[in-house]
Amino acid sequence: MLTAEIRRRFLAHFENAGHTAVPSAPLLFDDPNLLFVNAGMVPFKPYFLGQETPLWDRAVSVQKCVRTGDIEEVGKTTRHGTFFQMCGNFSFGDYFKAGAIEFAWTLITGSVDDGGFGFDPDKVWVTVLHSDDEARQLWKDIAGLPDERIQSRGLLDNYWQMGVPGPGGPASEIYIDRGPEFGPDGGPIVDEDRFLEIWNLVFMQEEITNVTAKDKFDVVGPLPQENIDTGMGLERVAYLLQGKTNMYEIDEVFPVIEKASEITGRKYGADPIDDVRFRVIADHVRSGLMLMGDGVTPGNEARGYVLRRLLRRAVRSMRLLGYEDPALPQLLPVSLDRMKASYPELEADFPRIEKIAYAEEDAFRQTLGKGTQIFESAASAIKNTGGSSLPGDQAFALHDTYGFPIDLTLEMAAEQGLTVDEDGFRALMTEQRARAKADAKSKKGAHADTSIYRSTLDAGGPTEWLAYSTLTTESRVLALLAEGVDVPAISAGTVGEVVLDRTPFYAESGGQSADAGHITWDGGRAEVLDVQRPVRGLVVHQVRVLEGELTRDQNVEAAVDPEWRLGARQAHSGTHVVHAALREVLGPTALQAGSYNRPGYLRLDYGWSGALSPDQLHGVEEASNRALRADLPVTAQTMSLQEARDFGALALFGETYGEDVRVVEIGGPWSRELCGGTHVDRSSQIGTVVITSDGSVGAGNRRIEALTGIEGFDYLARERDVVRQLTDILKAQPGEVPGRVQDLLERLKTAEKAVESAKAAQLLGAAGDIASAAKDVNGVAYVGHRAEGANGGDVRTLALDIRGRMPKDKPAVVVVIGTADDKPSTVVALNEAAQAKGLSANTFVGLVGEKLGGRGGGKADVAQGGGTDVSAIPAALAAVEGALGA
Template identity: 75%
Template sequence: MDTAEIRRRFLDHFESNGHTVVPSASLLLDDPNLLFVNAGMVPFKPYFLGQETPPYKRATSVQKCVRTQDIEEVGKTTRHGTFFQMNGNFSFGDYFKEGAIELAWSLVTGSVEDGGLGFDPERVWVTVLPSDQEARGFWKSVAGLPDERIQDRGLEDNYWHMGVPGPGGPCSEIYIDRGAEYGPDGGPVVDEDRFLEIWNLVFMQEELSQVRSKADFDVAGPLPSKNIDTGMGLERVAYLLQGKQNMYEIDQVFPVIERASALSGKRYGAVHEDDVRFRVIADHVRSGLMLIGDGVTPGNEGRGYVLRRLLRRAVRSMRLLGYEDPALPELLPVSRDEMSRSYPEIASDFARISQVAYAEEEAFRQTLAKGTQIFDLAADSAKAQGATVLTGDKAFQLHDTYGFPIDLTLEMASEQGLAVDEPGFRALMAEQRARAKADAKSKKGRHADTRIYRDALDTFGPTEWLAYERLSTESQVRSIIQESGRTPAVGESQIAEVVLDRTPFYAESGGQNADAGVLVWDGGRAEVLDVQRPVRGLVVHQVRVLDGELTEGTALQADVDPQWRVGACQAHSGTHVVHAALREVLGPTALQSGSYNRPGYLRLDFGWSSALSPEQLREVELAANVALREDLPVSAAVMPLERAKELGALALFGETYGEDVRVVEIGGPWSRELCGGTHVSRSSQIGTVVLTSDSSVGAGNRRVEAVVGLEGFSYLARERDLVAQVSDLLKVQHDDVPGRVADLVGRLRTAEKEMEKLRGAQLLSSAGDLAAGAAEVDGVAYVGHVADGLAAKDVRTLALDVRGRLDASRPGVVAMIGTADGKAACVVAVNDAGRAAGLAAGDLIKAAMESLGGRGGGKADVAQGGGTEVTAAPQAVEAVRRAIQGAV
């Protein structure tokens, strides 16, 4: 049974039993505790935590998940993977233990002909918490399992919570006996290779007040309503039903291994080290495909860094298998063909996905070339100092700064006869991970902050939100919140959060800034600083009281600043216009991946692998302003999500959408996007669109910035004034400014070249005098000289020229120090006779650097460095003299 069919059967089973089928949420969920969605229940957390009211009593889903804590372990065993799919069914105060067990048992053991999975009931084992005799009883009465196949396990295995105060409860795990060839008998408490867990049923029934560890927590009491949360590993079930050994051999994964094998000429199953690489490739290619599909782009931090590591590890593994051509164009389409059966959007969006992935591989190929040069310098330096080990901090620098994989460093070091301080490298990596974990831990518990908002929502009901309809309304204060909690009043100059019964203020979302404005009441006034929706249905205003006192129950007038709103509408509609113009000029793969807009300004991130040419920027700007001139109608309509997809409405990656969505059109199909923002009513009201910059925000992702409306006109006016000033200075007409400036630049460059020649001649003329004045230091001809105003490039030229003029038959050393711009540049050069006498420039320059307060290095013939202690240049020259005396 293939994986897509198992997925279909799971959803059909629960849908036929009254569950609402909920599509997989994006891997990028707005959760401060998570980098990616890592479990099937994550999208339902607000319901389990009581932050939101679930729209259904029963739900089922197959959720895309990514876990990243074990990336470096992927492939070493067949248990670790990054991307996986979690089948789940959920009950919110509806059925409980008996219902969950009955539904699971009927699917697991139901016949294939009747839509079940067809597992032999005699091969099913389960575990329960020892104190949960209720669950044990249901397994016996519902499933008919004997006591010996219902095993007790402790809190570490059979109690679930989220690691923070909140819901928790016992769980019951379902295992399948794979047979005697996989290990000893005796159930999962004896061997979890033979007895493989496929499903965990969580019975949420308790409220936890303190959580210290997995098995150490305090129970505050029972939950108001009991809930069910289950998770079935789709890949695990797939390899059991497909008769495979592990998740890497199932139909959705193994074709990538087959393709990698064909490309590399290596056979999977022949050599363990190669098998590890094959598994890394298969896992990371699929994970990268799904992450890019959900809008992640490669970067140097957070989610982007995880994606970058995955793609680069896959490429590197192909290189280790002997394949050095671009690999992702060969492998990514294979994964697309398998995954698109369950996720059709992967195929329809593949042009964008592949553009991002292939750009990252090309960037990595360039990184490998650059990193190799850095490695060579580090290796040469180590060997010049007589070292046999490359330091851990150098290996870490190669990894962290240049993206150079440690396995590549190990391999190349071995080729040069060097070892690598792996313990030192691992220690630095551990420190980095510890900092990341500490940062993540510091973010935990934020869900508790929403309880006060949830209480306000439960007490007063949802805020009547009027932002689309009006800019002003009468309202009443429902609740006032400060850091210490709810308060009855706030006075002048104090800042607080205010919940109103109705509001015209737009709350920040979808990249649009919140509205500005004021709250006015009899005897007082407050400035609105920010507007947010901390829980669905509740709008919270952060205000500063300007006059009077604001108390709960106060009747007031809520007024949005009309000029602010006009500018915000212009900017948000302008964002849609720029997006449509980009797609018109560059093609449909130029899809938005993020945006931000405030009155007069917008920025838009989109998938694209190279900088836009000046011609392309002009075309995009022209297309946007043509749309403004055509005075296109702007409309918004709420419709079912499926209908919006049928119309081709574009969605922002990483956003979570409900069953009904708001579609904003500008000129009908020319621009059609899912959007909750405020907009102008006709495109001409945007005024103007002026693109101000194009920059990179990661491989395969660009950012354009623009100003609109009056800010756009002001920007053009400043440009006009600047041209006028230059025109006046040059005494030419405006149209002649570029030609005149080009002429001046050409003449300046010619003059600089002439000055460079004169400076070179001057240097050469001084070289002879410096060489002739060489001092005798223990049989070595030594030239030590400080040249004020000489830059590093010229210092090196002069030092080498002086060395060339010394008597080649006797040892000679030149130490040249140039001082310019508050810095000292030092070059030490040793001739052949000097090196034969045991002198090395790389050693001598260290003496100079101690005085100059900097670092330097190089080879035996030439070394260079720099420092900040300019006034110590004479002492540095003398330090080199003393070093010569001690070396010969």
Template identity: 75%
Template sequence: METAEIRRRFVAHFERHGHTVVPSASLLLDDPNLLFVNAGMVPFKPYFLGQETPPWQRAASVQKCVRTLDIEEVGKTTRHGTFFQMCGNFSFGDYFKEGAIRFAWTLVTGSVEDGGFGFDPEKIWVTVLPSDTEATQLWHEIAGLPFERIQERGLEDNYWNMGVPGPGGPCSEIYVDRGPEYGPDGGPNADEDRFLEIWNLVFMQESLSQVRSKADFDVEGPLPARNIDTGMGLERVAYLLQGKENLYEIDEVFPVIERAAELTGRTYGADPVDDVRFRVVADHVRSALMLISDGVTPGNEARGYVLRRLLRRAIRSMRLLGYDGPALRELLPVSRDRMKLSYPEVESGFDRISRVAYAEEEAFAKTLLAGTELFDRAAQDVRGTGQSALSGAQAFTLHDTYGFPIDLTLEMASEAGLSVDEDGFRALMAQQRERAKADARSKKGQHADTAVYRGVLDEHGPTDWLAYETLETESRSLALFSGGAPVPVLRAGEVGELVLDRTPFYAESGGQAADAGTIEFDGGRLEVLDVQRPVRGLVVHQVRVVEGELPASTKALHARVDHEWRTGARQAHSGTHVVHAALREVLGPSALQSGSYNRPGYLRLDFGWTSALSPAQVHDIEQVSNQALRADLPVGWQYMTLEQAKEWGAIALFGETYDDTQVRVVEIGGPWSRELCGGTHVEHSSQIGTVVVTGEASVGSGNRRIEAFTGVEGFAYLARERDVVFRLTGLLKTQPDDLVDRVSDLVERLRSAEKEVEKVRVAQLLSGGAALAADAQRIGGVHVVAHRVDGAGGGDVRTLATDVRGRLPQGEPGVVVVLGALDGKVAVVAATNDEARARGLSANDLVRAVGPLVGGKGGGKADVAQGGGTDTSRLDEALALVATEVSRTVGA
């Protein structure tokens, strides 16, 4: 049974039993605790935490998930996969244990002909919490399971909580007996390789006040409504139903292994070490495909760093398997063709996905080249100190700073006859992971406590939000907060949060900044500093008291949005849609917005693209945008379901969460621009005024940013540009049309003059080279020049040192050390000829000897080495040391 069919059956089963099928959320959710969605219930957290009211009582989903803690374990076990799919059914105060158990049992053991999975009931075992006698009895009654196949496990295994105060409850796990060839009999308590868990049913029934660990928490009392949260591992069920050994061999993953085997000429199943590499390739290629599909681009931080690691580990594994060609171009399309059966977007967006992935592979090839040079330098340093092992710190720096994989470092060290302090490296990696966990734990405590806002919402209902309809409302105060707690009054100069029964203010969202304006009341006035929605449905104003005192019980307030602010905000937000449409028209449909920000008169738009735009492309984007303004295109919006919006061609942005039942689609010029958007907009494109693109730059690997001014701010920018042109034409005595040529001519003449000056300067520097060579000191038969040059930097010092070396008598040993001092810094260069090196003299050793005296260090090769320092007071001592070192080496 193919994975896509298992997925379909799961969804159909719960749809038949009254569940609303909720599409998978993006892997990227706005949750400070998570890089990625890592469990099927994550999109439903606001409902379980009581922050939002669920729109359905029963729901089912197949959620895309990524877990990153065990990336290095991928391929070594049958269970660890970075990307996986979690099938879940959820009840919000509807059915409870009996329903959850019955639904799961009928699907797992139901016949294939009737839409079930067809597992043999005699091979099913379950675990329960010892105190959950109700679940034990239900499994016995509903499924007919004998009590010996219902095993008890403690809190660590069979109690669920979120790790923070909130809902919790016992859970019951379903296991499938794979047979005696996989381990001993005796159920999950005896062996979890033979008895494989496929489904976990969580019975949320308690409110936890403190959570110290998975098994150490305080129960505050029962939840107001009991909920069900389940999770069934789609990949696990797939490899059981497909008769495979592990998740890497299922139909959605194994074709990549097959293609990798073809490319490398190696056989999967022939070598355990190679098998791990094949699995890493298959898992990471699929995971990268899904991450890029959801808008992640490679980078050096957070999500981008995870994706970069996955791609580079896959490429590196192919290299270890013997394939040095462009691997992703061969493997990514294979993964696409399997995953598109469940996720059509990986096919429709493959042009963008592949561009991002292939660019990263090309970048990694350059990293390998640069990393090899860094490794060679580190290896040389190790040998120079008489050691035979790279330190853990050196290996960690190569890995963490330069993206050089540790296994590559190990391989190259072995080839160079060196070892690596792997224990030191692992310790530093562990410290880094612990810092990351500590940071995550600290962020976990930074969740805003929404309980006070939830209380207002529960008591008064949602805010009557009128931002689309008016700029002024007569309102009354519902609540007043300061520092997250209710207060009776705000006095002049104080800042607090005000909740109104109705408001015309736009709350920051969708990249649009919050409205500015004032709120007036009898005897006073407030300045609105910010407007947010801490919980869905409630609008909260951050205000500063400008005049008077504001009691919490104020019944009559006049809220007024700054008209000019809103006008500029509408122009900028509509301008963002116009630029996005122009971008896609110029670059193609794969140039999709990945983020935006707009405030009155200004917009910036981030989009996935792997190379810098040419000036002509930027010009075309600006021109297409302004042609749309000139065409006075109508701007409209309407509400529809998310599915209807997608069918209509509306663009949804990466990482955004949308209501399944109703979304707002904004269109400009009909199908030319259709996007899901909750912002405020102009009514015709001409009202934007103008779009002036002011810049285009990189904001990370595979991500670009366009910035532009709109409206009055756009015209003001053009006026400033005009003034600059006017002043330059006056200074250069030329016409505007000739200005570029005139400036180019001046720049070229300046460059030529600088080159001539440089030639003269170098000639003067080298003019004394012959004299220095002629005056060389003789030490033990070696010509030695130790010279100081004030006002010279590293490049000049190197030039002089090599020049003097070339002037020393041919066929006789010679050593040159030149020290330069410039702006408080010291440059040291040593150069030796062949005859000197035959006598045991090394430029690298001389630089290492001199370096500490000038407060620095350095190194290089035996013929030329270079270093630097910051202590100019001991230059003469350093020069004297040269003669001492030469004398010691040659035994003079």
């Protein structure tokens, strides 16, 4: 049974049972505790925590998930994969244990002809919490399972909670017996390879607190309503139903292994080490495809770094299999072909995805070359000093800076006859992971902090939000908060939070900054600093009270600053216009990947590799302003999410949308996007669009910045003033300014070259005198010279010229240190007689680097390096002399 068919059957089974099918949330789900969605219940977390009211009593989903904590184990086990799909059914105060058990049992053991999975009931085992006698009895009553196939476990295995105060409850896990060839008998408590878990049913029934570990917490009492949260691993079910022994051989993954085997000439199944590499490739290519499909682009931080690591591990594994050519163009289309059945949007978006992926591989291939040079330099220095092991910090630097996994470094070291300090490397990796975990832990509990807002919402009801229709409202204060605590009043000079029964203020979302303005009342006034929606339905205003005292139940006037709102509308509509203009000039793959706008300013990130040419940038700006001149109508309408997709509206990466969405059009289909922001009525009201910059924000991702409205005109006026000043200085017409400036630059370059030539001649002229002043140190002619103001090129030229003037039959060591820009640069040059004596320039440049606070490298005859401490030059020269005399 194909994976897509298993997925379809799961959804159909629960839809037929009255569940609403909820589309998978993007992997970039907005959760402060997570880089990516890592479990099927994550999009439903606000409902389980009581922060929001569920939209349904019953729901079902197949959620895209990514976990990278065990990335080093990928390919080594049958289960570890970075991307997976979690099938789940959810009940919010509707059915409970009996319903969850019955739904699961009928699906897994139901006949294939009737839409089930067809597992043999005699192969099914379950576990329950040791104290959950109710679940044990239900399994006996509903499924007819005997006692020996219902095993009890403790809190560590069969209790679910989030690690923070909130809901929790016992869990019941479903296992399939794969047979004696996979391990000993005795059920999952004996062997979890033979008895493979496929489904976890969570019975959410208790409120817990004082959580210190998975099995250490206090139970406050029963929840107001009992909920069900389940998770069935789609890939696990697939490899069982497809008769495979691991997830890498299912229909959605194995074709990539087959392609990798074909182009590398290595056979899968012939070598255990190669098999791990094949599995890493297949897993990481699929994960990379799904991440890029949800808008992640490679980078050096957070989500972008995870994607970069996945793609580079895949490329590196192909290299270890002997394939040196670009690999992703061969592999990524194969993964697309398997995944598009479940995620058809990938095919439509593939031109953008492949552009990002292939650019990242090209960048890695170049980085690989640079990193290899660094490694070879380090290896040469180690061998020249008689060492045999690459230090752990250098292996870590290769990993952290150049993306070299440790096994690549180990392979390269072995080729050089070296070992690697793996313990030192892993200690540094552990420190890095500990810092990351500590950072993540510091963010935990963000969800629990919204309880005050949820209480406020329950007490006063949702805020009547009128930002689309008015700039002022007569309102009543429902609640006042200070430092997360409900307070009766906020006095002058104090910053606090205000909840009103109705408001005209736009709350920050969708890239648009919050409105500014004031709240006034009889005898008082407060400045609105920020506006947010901490929970669905509630608008919270952060204010600074300027006069008087603001109290609960106070009648107030809430007024948005009209100039601020006008500028915000111009900037947000301008963002849509620039997005449409980018697609018009560059093509449909130039899709927005993020945005931010405030009055008069917009910033738009978009998928594209390579800098825009001046003509392209001008074309985007011209297309934008042509749209303004055309005075296009700007309209908004609300429809279902599916209707919006059918309508051709663009959705933004990483955004989560509800059942109904708002579609904003500028000029009809020219710009049609899902958007909840405020906009002008016609495009001409934007005023102008002035692009001020375009730059890279990571491989395959760029950022364009622009000004709109009066801010755009002010920018152009300043530019005009600069041109006017230049025409006055140069005594030229505006059109002549570029030519005149170019001419001045050419003349300046010529003068600089003349100065450099004169300086070089002066340095070389002194070479003879410097050589003749060489010291005899232990039978070696030694020159240690400080060249004031000399840069790296001058230093190298001088050192080689001095060496050429030294006697050929006597060992000679020349050290020249330049001081250009107050930074020392070193060149060490040895003649053949010195090398024959066993001396090496590499050794001496290392001594100099230690003193100067830098490092260096090269060959036995010439080596060069740098540093940071000019004051240490005398000590550095003395160190070389001391080493010669030792």
